[in-house]
Amino acid sequence: MQERKRYLSRAVKSIEVGGKTVSKLLEEMSDTGFQGKRLGEVARIWVEMLHQKGLTIFLGYSGSMSTTGQWKLVKWLIENRFIDVLVSTGANISEDILDAMGYGFYQGSWLADDKKLLDLKIDRFYDVYSDEHEYRKMENLIQSFGSTLDASRAYSTREFLYEFGKFQSKEGIMSITAAAYEQKVPVYSPGLIDSGYGVALSLLMREGKHIRLDQTQDMEELVQIADKSRRTGVVYIGGGVPKDTIQLSTVIKSLTNGGDEETPHEYAIQITTDSPQWGGLSGCTLEEAISWGKITTNSKKRSTVYCDATIALPLVTQAIHETVKKRTYKPDLSWVFA
Numbered sequence: 001m002q003e004r005k006r007y008l009s010r011a012v013k014s015i016e017v018g019g020k021t022v023s024k025l026l027e028e029m030s031d032t033g034f035q036g037k038r039l040g041e042v043a044r045i046w047v048e049m050l051h052q053k054g055l056t057i058f059l060g061y062s063g064s065m066s067t068t069g070q071w072k073l074v075k076w077l078i079e080n081r082f083i084d085v086l087v088s089t090g091a092n093i094s095e096d097i098l099d100a101m102g103y104g105f106y107q108g109s110w111l112a113d114d115k116k117l118l119d120l121k122i123d124r125f126y127d128v129y130s131d132e133h134e135y136r137k138m139e140n141l142i143q144s145f146g147s148t149l150d151a152s153r154a155y156s157t158r159e160f161l162y163e164f165g166k167f168q169s170k171e172g173i174m175s176i177t178a179a180a181y182e183q184k185v186p187v188y189s190p191g192l193i194d195s196g197y198g199v200a201l202s203l204l205m206r207e208g209k210h211i212r213l214d215q216t217q218d219m220e221e222l223v224q225i226a227d228k229s230r231r232t233g234v235v236y237i238g239g240g241v242p243k244d245t246i247q248l249s250t251v252i253k254s255l256t257n258g259g260d261e262e263t264p265h266e267y268a269i270q271i272t273t274d275s276p277q278w279g280g281l282s283g284c285t286l287e288e289a290i291s292w293g294k295i296t297t298n299s300k301k302r303s304t305v306y307c308d309a310t311i312a313l314p315l316v317t318q319a320i321h322e323t324v325k326k327r328t329y330k331p332d333l334s335w336v337f338a
Contacts, residue, residue, distance in 0.1 A: 023319035038305035039312055042269045043319045045303055049233045049267045050082060050324050056229035056331045058246045058265075061088040062238035062282075064095075066176075067105050067125045068310050071096035073317045075179045081330045082320060083235065085225060086180060086187045087242040090195025093161065093176050093187065094138065095130075097168070100175040101141065103134035135196070141173075142200035151209050156217035161187045162337065186225070186336050188218045191241045221336060222249040223256065226263070229331060233267030234295075237309050239274060239282025247294045254293060262293030270304040271312045 013031040020028075023043070030040025049057055061074060071092070077083045086093075098104065108129040117124055121132035145167045149155070155163075165181025168174070180187045192213065193201070201211050226232050226249045236243045246265075254263045274283030286302045289295040296302055305312055 021319075021322050022315055023322040026315065026319050035305055035307055038303055039307060039315065041303035042271065042305050042312070043316045045267060045269050045301060046235060046316060047320060047323055048301075050320070050327050052231065052233070052267075053329045054229070054331075055231045055233050055266065055329070056084045056225060056333075057082070057267075058085045058087060058232065058234045058249075059083040060234065060236040060238070060242035060246050061086060061092050062240040062242050063089075063309060064091065064125050065237065065309060065313075066092045066094075066096040066099070067128050067130070069105075070310060070313055071099065071176055073313055075174070075176050076321075077317065078176065078179045078183050078185050081183060081185070081327055082324070084185060084331050084333060085222070086176070086185060087222075087245050088176075088187065088189050089240065089242060090189050090192040090197050093189060094142065094196040097141065097173065097175045097177075098130065098135060098138040100168070100173045100178070101134075101138060103131065103137065105130050139196045139200045139203075141168075142197055143204050146201055146204045146211050147207075147209060149209075149211055151211055154212040154214040154217075156214050156221065157189045157192045158186050158218055158221060158336070160192075160211075160213060161189065184334060184337060186221070186333060188222060188245070189242075190215055190218065190245045219245070219248070219252065222246070223252045225333065225336065226250060226253045227256070228335075232265045234265045234269070236268075236270040236272070237313060239270075239272055239280070239284065243270075244281050247289060247292070250294050251292065264290070264293055264295050264297075266296050266298075266301060268295045268302040271307060271309045271316075272304065273306060273308055275306075 012033055015028050026040045026043040029036040030044055049055055106129040108124060108127050110127045112124060123130045123132050123135060145164050161177050162181055165177035168178040169181055177187055234246055250263050250265055268286050270286060272282055274280060276283045276285050286295045286304055290297055
Protein backbone atom coordinates (compact mmCIF):
# COMPACT_ATOMS: atom_id res chain seq x y z
CA MET A 1 0.00 0.00 0.00
CA GLN A 2 2.84 2.42 0.86
CA GLU A 3 4.53 1.73 -2.46
CA ARG A 4 1.26 2.38 -4.29
CA LYS A 5 0.83 5.71 -2.50
CA ARG A 6 4.36 6.69 -3.46
CA TYR A 7 3.55 6.23 -7.15
CA LEU A 8 0.35 8.27 -6.80
CA SER A 9 1.77 11.04 -4.59
CA ARG A 10 2.14 13.86 -7.16
CA ALA A 11 -0.96 15.00 -9.03
CA VAL A 12 -0.99 16.43 -12.56
CA LYS A 13 -2.25 20.01 -12.39
CA SER A 14 -4.31 21.44 -15.22
CA ILE A 15 -3.17 24.75 -16.72
CA GLU A 16 -5.69 27.55 -16.77
CA VAL A 17 -5.76 30.54 -19.11
CA GLY A 18 -5.10 33.90 -17.48
CA GLY A 19 -2.70 36.77 -17.04
CA LYS A 20 0.69 35.34 -16.11
CA THR A 21 4.37 35.67 -16.87
CA VAL A 22 6.35 33.20 -18.99
CA SER A 23 8.16 32.05 -15.84
CA LYS A 24 4.85 31.35 -14.12
CA LEU A 25 3.57 29.44 -17.14
CA LEU A 26 6.71 27.25 -17.23
CA GLU A 27 6.38 26.65 -13.49
CA GLU A 28 2.82 25.42 -14.06
CA MET A 29 3.93 23.29 -17.01
CA SER A 30 6.40 21.46 -14.76
CA ASP A 31 3.36 19.98 -12.99
CA THR A 32 1.86 18.57 -16.20
CA GLY A 33 3.34 15.82 -18.41
CA PHE A 34 5.35 14.92 -21.50
CA GLN A 35 7.67 17.59 -22.95
CA GLY A 36 5.74 20.47 -21.38
CA LYS A 37 6.71 19.10 -17.99
CA ARG A 38 10.33 18.67 -19.11
CA LEU A 39 10.49 22.26 -20.40
CA GLY A 40 9.31 23.49 -17.01
CA GLU A 41 11.93 21.32 -15.30
CA VAL A 42 14.71 22.69 -17.52
CA ALA A 43 13.75 26.26 -16.58
CA ARG A 44 13.57 25.37 -12.87
CA ILE A 45 16.97 23.65 -12.83
CA TRP A 46 18.72 26.47 -14.70
CA VAL A 47 17.34 29.04 -12.25
CA GLU A 48 18.43 26.79 -9.36
CA MET A 49 21.95 26.66 -10.82
CA LEU A 50 22.10 30.46 -10.85
CA HIS A 51 21.50 30.56 -7.09
CA GLN A 52 24.31 28.11 -6.26
CA LYS A 53 27.59 29.22 -4.72
CA GLY A 54 30.78 27.80 -6.18
CA LEU A 55 29.08 26.46 -9.32
CA THR A 56 30.57 27.03 -12.78
CA ILE A 57 28.06 26.76 -15.65
CA PHE A 58 29.11 25.45 -19.09
CA LEU A 59 26.96 26.02 -22.18
CA GLY A 60 27.25 23.64 -25.15
CA TYR A 61 25.91 25.48 -28.21
CA SER A 62 25.23 23.56 -31.43
CA GLY A 63 22.73 23.46 -34.28
CA SER A 64 21.96 26.33 -36.67
CA MET A 65 20.87 28.72 -33.94
CA SER A 66 22.48 32.03 -34.81
CA THR A 67 20.84 32.04 -38.27
CA THR A 68 17.39 31.91 -36.65
CA GLY A 69 17.74 34.96 -34.43
CA GLN A 70 18.81 33.11 -31.25
CA TRP A 71 22.35 34.48 -30.89
CA LYS A 72 21.38 37.55 -28.88
CA LEU A 73 19.94 35.23 -26.23
CA VAL A 74 23.38 33.63 -25.82
CA LYS A 75 25.00 37.08 -25.84
CA TRP A 76 22.59 38.16 -23.09
CA LEU A 77 23.44 35.06 -21.04
CA ILE A 78 27.12 35.99 -21.32
CA GLU A 79 26.60 39.67 -20.50
CA ASN A 80 24.70 38.74 -17.33
CA ARG A 81 27.11 35.90 -16.48
CA PHE A 82 24.28 33.37 -16.48
CA ILE A 83 26.84 31.10 -18.14
CA ASP A 84 30.57 31.02 -17.36
CA VAL A 85 32.09 28.97 -20.20
CA LEU A 86 30.87 28.62 -23.80
CA VAL A 87 31.71 25.63 -26.01
CA SER A 88 30.27 26.20 -29.47
CA THR A 89 30.28 25.00 -33.04
CA GLY A 90 32.17 27.29 -35.39
CA ALA A 91 28.99 28.15 -37.30
CA ASN A 92 27.15 29.55 -34.29
CA ILE A 93 29.97 31.97 -33.43
CA SER A 94 30.56 33.11 -37.00
CA GLU A 95 27.03 33.47 -38.36
CA ASP A 96 26.08 35.72 -35.45
CA ILE A 97 28.82 38.08 -36.69
CA LEU A 98 26.97 38.46 -40.00
CA ASP A 99 24.01 39.86 -38.06
CA ALA A 100 26.22 41.95 -35.75
CA MET A 101 27.88 43.51 -38.83
CA GLY A 102 24.46 44.81 -39.88
CA TYR A 103 23.66 42.34 -42.67
CA GLY A 104 21.58 39.59 -41.11
CA PHE A 105 19.33 36.83 -42.41
CA TYR A 106 16.05 36.78 -44.28
CA GLN A 107 12.70 35.01 -44.06
CA GLY A 108 12.50 32.23 -46.65
CA SER A 109 10.80 28.96 -47.52
CA TRP A 110 11.94 25.37 -47.21
CA LEU A 111 10.10 24.72 -50.50
CA ALA A 112 12.27 27.18 -52.45
CA ASP A 113 13.83 26.39 -55.84
CA ASP A 114 17.42 25.83 -54.71
CA LYS A 115 18.83 25.97 -58.23
CA LYS A 116 17.38 29.45 -58.56
CA LEU A 117 18.81 30.40 -55.16
CA LEU A 118 22.23 29.18 -56.32
CA ASP A 119 22.01 31.35 -59.44
CA LEU A 120 21.02 34.35 -57.31
CA LYS A 121 23.84 33.72 -54.79
CA ILE A 122 21.38 33.14 -51.93
CA ASP A 123 22.19 30.53 -49.28
CA ARG A 124 19.40 28.59 -47.55
CA PHE A 125 19.14 27.31 -43.97
CA TYR A 126 15.83 25.42 -44.10
CA ASP A 127 13.44 28.42 -44.22
CA VAL A 128 16.04 31.16 -43.65
CA TYR A 129 18.09 32.87 -46.37
CA SER A 130 21.41 34.69 -46.35
CA ASP A 131 23.06 36.79 -49.03
CA GLU A 132 26.20 34.94 -50.20
CA HIS A 133 27.93 38.26 -50.91
CA GLU A 134 27.25 39.40 -47.34
CA TYR A 135 28.36 36.01 -46.00
CA ARG A 136 31.69 36.48 -47.75
CA LYS A 137 32.13 39.84 -46.02
CA MET A 138 31.87 38.04 -42.68
CA GLU A 139 34.51 35.53 -43.81
CA ASN A 140 36.66 38.42 -45.04
CA LEU A 141 36.46 39.97 -41.55
CA ILE A 142 37.81 36.74 -40.04
CA GLN A 143 40.53 36.65 -42.67
CA SER A 144 41.50 40.27 -41.94
CA PHE A 145 41.74 39.47 -38.24
CA GLY A 146 43.81 36.36 -38.92
CA SER A 147 46.30 38.44 -40.90
CA THR A 148 47.10 40.39 -37.69
CA LEU A 149 48.19 37.28 -35.76
CA ASP A 150 51.68 35.95 -35.19
CA ALA A 151 51.95 32.83 -37.36
CA SER A 152 55.11 31.57 -35.64
CA ARG A 153 53.10 29.99 -32.80
CA ALA A 154 49.90 27.97 -32.30
CA TYR A 155 46.72 29.26 -30.63
CA SER A 156 44.10 27.44 -28.63
CA THR A 157 40.65 28.20 -30.03
CA ARG A 158 39.92 29.97 -26.74
CA GLU A 159 42.89 32.29 -27.25
CA PHE A 160 42.09 32.79 -30.93
CA LEU A 161 38.44 33.67 -30.17
CA TYR A 162 39.42 35.93 -27.26
CA GLU A 163 41.68 37.95 -29.57
CA PHE A 164 39.00 37.96 -32.26
CA GLY A 165 36.46 39.20 -29.71
CA LYS A 166 38.84 42.04 -28.81
CA PHE A 167 39.24 42.84 -32.53
CA GLN A 168 35.45 43.01 -33.01
CA SER A 169 34.86 44.98 -29.82
CA LYS A 170 37.22 47.70 -31.05
CA GLU A 171 35.36 47.72 -34.38
CA GLY A 172 31.96 48.02 -32.64
CA ILE A 173 30.81 44.60 -33.86
CA MET A 174 29.03 43.28 -30.77
CA SER A 175 28.84 39.55 -31.46
CA ILE A 176 28.86 36.62 -29.03
CA THR A 177 32.68 36.50 -29.01
CA ALA A 178 32.93 40.29 -28.55
CA ALA A 179 30.63 40.08 -25.52
CA ALA A 180 32.65 37.13 -24.19
CA TYR A 181 35.85 39.16 -24.55
CA GLU A 182 34.34 42.06 -22.60
CA GLN A 183 32.93 39.82 -19.85
CA LYS A 184 36.03 37.57 -19.73
CA VAL A 185 33.98 34.45 -20.51
CA PRO A 186 36.18 31.81 -22.19
CA VAL A 187 34.87 30.48 -25.52
CA TYR A 188 36.04 27.17 -26.99
CA SER A 189 35.19 25.70 -30.38
CA PRO A 190 36.39 22.13 -31.01
CA GLY A 191 34.83 22.31 -34.50
CA LEU A 192 35.96 25.84 -35.34
CA ILE A 193 37.32 25.00 -38.80
CA ASP A 194 33.98 23.44 -39.81
CA SER A 195 32.58 26.92 -40.53
CA GLY A 196 33.41 30.28 -42.04
CA TYR A 197 36.56 30.25 -39.92
CA GLY A 198 37.84 27.31 -41.95
CA VAL A 199 37.13 29.15 -45.20
CA ALA A 200 38.84 32.34 -43.98
CA LEU A 201 41.93 30.66 -42.55
CA SER A 202 42.32 28.42 -45.58
CA LEU A 203 42.25 31.45 -47.90
CA LEU A 204 44.69 33.20 -45.60
CA MET A 205 47.07 30.24 -45.82
CA ARG A 206 47.00 30.54 -49.63
CA GLU A 207 48.28 34.06 -49.14
CA GLY A 208 51.23 32.67 -47.21
CA LYS A 209 50.04 32.97 -43.59
CA HIS A 210 49.33 29.69 -41.79
CA ILE A 211 47.44 30.13 -38.50
CA ARG A 212 47.62 26.94 -36.43
CA LEU A 213 45.11 25.91 -33.74
CA ASP A 214 45.98 23.74 -30.73
CA GLN A 215 42.86 21.91 -29.56
CA THR A 216 44.77 19.82 -27.01
CA GLN A 217 45.35 23.06 -25.11
CA ASP A 218 41.61 23.72 -25.25
CA MET A 219 40.87 20.43 -23.54
CA GLU A 220 43.58 21.00 -20.95
CA GLU A 221 42.07 24.37 -20.03
CA LEU A 222 38.54 22.94 -19.82
CA VAL A 223 39.77 20.20 -17.49
CA GLN A 224 41.51 22.79 -15.33
CA ILE A 225 38.31 24.86 -15.15
CA ALA A 226 36.32 21.77 -14.11
CA ASP A 227 38.99 20.76 -11.59
CA LYS A 228 39.39 24.18 -9.95
CA SER A 229 35.64 24.82 -9.94
CA ARG A 230 34.86 21.52 -8.16
CA ARG A 231 31.13 22.14 -8.70
CA THR A 232 29.96 22.30 -12.33
CA GLY A 233 26.66 22.48 -14.18
CA VAL A 234 25.95 22.08 -17.88
CA VAL A 235 23.39 23.39 -20.36
CA TYR A 236 23.30 21.65 -23.74
CA ILE A 237 21.61 23.30 -26.71
CA GLY A 238 21.59 20.35 -29.11
CA GLY A 239 24.49 17.94 -28.78
CA GLY A 240 27.37 17.02 -31.04
CA VAL A 241 31.00 17.94 -30.45
CA PRO A 242 30.38 20.81 -27.96
CA LYS A 243 28.40 18.47 -25.71
CA ASP A 244 30.95 15.66 -25.76
CA THR A 245 33.85 18.06 -25.20
CA ILE A 246 32.22 19.33 -22.01
CA GLN A 247 31.34 15.77 -20.97
CA LEU A 248 34.93 14.58 -21.46
CA SER A 249 36.29 17.30 -19.20
CA THR A 250 34.81 15.44 -16.21
CA VAL A 251 36.29 12.11 -17.35
CA ILE A 252 39.78 13.56 -17.77
CA LYS A 253 39.41 15.41 -14.46
CA SER A 254 38.70 12.07 -12.76
CA LEU A 255 41.60 10.30 -14.51
CA THR A 256 44.10 13.01 -13.58
CA ASN A 257 43.11 12.50 -9.94
CA GLY A 258 43.71 8.75 -10.13
CA GLY A 259 40.48 7.63 -11.78
CA ASP A 260 39.13 5.92 -8.67
CA GLU A 261 36.37 8.44 -8.06
CA GLU A 262 33.94 9.92 -10.60
CA THR A 263 33.61 13.70 -10.80
CA PRO A 264 30.30 14.22 -12.69
CA HIS A 265 28.61 17.51 -13.49
CA GLU A 266 26.32 18.26 -10.56
CA TYR A 267 23.57 19.83 -12.70
CA ALA A 268 22.64 19.05 -16.30
CA ILE A 269 19.90 20.21 -18.66
CA GLN A 270 19.56 19.49 -22.36
CA ILE A 271 17.38 20.78 -25.20
CA THR A 272 17.49 18.44 -28.19
CA THR A 273 15.40 17.05 -31.04
CA ASP A 274 17.53 13.90 -31.45
CA SER A 275 16.36 10.50 -30.24
CA PRO A 276 18.52 8.16 -28.13
CA GLN A 277 17.82 4.91 -30.03
CA TRP A 278 20.19 5.81 -32.88
CA GLY A 279 23.15 5.78 -30.51
CA GLY A 280 24.50 9.24 -31.36
CA LEU A 281 25.64 11.66 -28.69
CA SER A 282 23.18 14.40 -29.64
CA GLY A 283 20.30 12.13 -28.60
CA CYS A 284 22.17 10.41 -25.78
CA THR A 285 20.22 10.70 -22.55
CA LEU A 286 21.70 12.29 -19.46
CA GLU A 287 20.93 8.99 -17.74
CA GLU A 288 23.25 7.12 -20.14
CA ALA A 289 25.99 9.63 -19.29
CA ILE A 290 25.76 8.50 -15.64
CA SER A 291 27.40 5.20 -16.66
CA TRP A 292 30.46 7.18 -17.79
CA GLY A 293 30.63 9.23 -14.62
CA LYS A 294 29.76 12.39 -16.57
CA ILE A 295 26.40 13.42 -15.09
CA THR A 296 24.86 13.52 -11.62
CA THR A 297 22.82 10.59 -10.35
CA ASN A 298 20.40 13.05 -8.68
CA SER A 299 17.30 13.01 -10.92
CA LYS A 300 16.11 16.36 -9.50
CA LYS A 301 19.21 18.06 -10.86
CA ARG A 302 18.96 16.92 -14.48
CA SER A 303 16.34 17.02 -17.24
CA THR A 304 16.13 16.69 -21.03
CA VAL A 305 13.39 18.29 -23.10
CA TYR A 306 12.88 16.96 -26.62
CA CYS A 307 12.02 20.19 -28.35
CA ASP A 308 13.24 22.50 -31.10
CA ALA A 309 15.66 24.88 -29.35
CA THR A 310 14.21 27.81 -31.31
CA ILE A 311 11.05 27.21 -29.25
CA ALA A 312 12.57 26.26 -25.91
CA LEU A 313 15.53 28.63 -25.56
CA PRO A 314 13.55 31.91 -25.93
CA LEU A 315 10.99 30.72 -23.36
CA VAL A 316 13.58 29.56 -20.83
CA THR A 317 15.78 32.66 -21.13
CA GLN A 318 12.73 34.89 -20.76
CA ALA A 319 11.79 32.98 -17.59
CA ILE A 320 15.33 33.51 -16.26
CA HIS A 321 15.04 37.23 -17.04
CA GLU A 322 11.82 37.41 -15.02
CA THR A 323 13.01 35.46 -12.00
CA VAL A 324 16.77 36.12 -11.65
CA LYS A 325 17.58 39.82 -11.56
CA LYS A 326 21.25 39.31 -10.73
CA ARG A 327 23.47 36.32 -10.17
CA THR A 328 25.16 36.72 -6.81
CA TYR A 329 28.02 34.28 -7.42
CA LYS A 330 30.18 34.59 -10.53
CA PRO A 331 33.21 32.30 -10.69
CA ASP A 332 36.47 34.13 -11.31
CA LEU A 333 38.06 32.65 -14.43
CA SER A 334 40.58 35.46 -14.97
CA TRP A 335 43.40 32.95 -14.49
CA VAL A 336 42.43 31.34 -17.82
CA PHE A 337 43.31 34.52 -19.69
CA ALA A 338 46.49 35.11 -17.69
